[in-house]
Amino acid sequence: MDKPIFQPKVLLRPAITLIVVLLLATTLMGSWYLTQVSDPYVQEVLSLTGSLERGKAMFQANCAVCHGLDGRGNIGPNLEAVRERKVPSRLIEQVISGKTPPMPKFQPKTQDMADLLTYLETL
Known part of the structure; x- marks a missing residue:
């Protein structure tokens, strides 16, 4: 049986990792900004x-x-x-x-x- 060209599992892990990293970065930047503004x-x-x-x-x-x-x-x-x-x-x-x-x-x-x-x- 031939392997499918498109393997969703292979692409899914990096996509999820990227989303998590972006969410963390946004959260950190937002909390830093709020700390500055709330001073x-x-x-x-x-x-x-x-x-x-x-x-x-x-x-x-x-x-x-x-x-x-x-x-x-x-x-x-x-x-x-x-x-x-x-x-x-x-x-x-x-x-x-x-x-x-x-x-x-x-x-x-x-x-x-x-x-x-x-x-x-x-x-």
């Missing part, structure tokens, strides 16, 4: 209206040495159009975490962070 500091910053002028002054005083006066990068990465690459909660987390050396951990008052975020979104 009280992040929630408060996101609830505030930032001042562009104060945010620019804060950027120039604290960030421009590494990111350049225009945000295009020196030592630190280019922040131009950063709003297109990172959601606001992720920007806040990156600023306050200190997890991206050589950038230091920096947690300004919530209004100051809202101001900085407003400025970053204009780059």
Whole structure:
């Protein structure tokens, strides 16, 4: 008897494995995002209206040495159009975490962070 060309059992195992991996990845990413957004500091910053002028002054005083006066990068990465690459909660987390050396951990008052975020979104 000839073996059938199409063997469903052979294809079924990799398909199920792929589905499980995708579900796990989606769950992990979702829980990470919810953790970031549910952080009280992040929630408060996101609830505030930032001042562009104060945010620019804060950027120039604290960030421009590494990111350049225009945000295009020196030592630190280019922040131009950063709003297109990172959601606001992720920007806040990156600023306050200190997890991206050589950038230091920096947690300004919530209004100051809202101001900085407003400025970053204009780059």
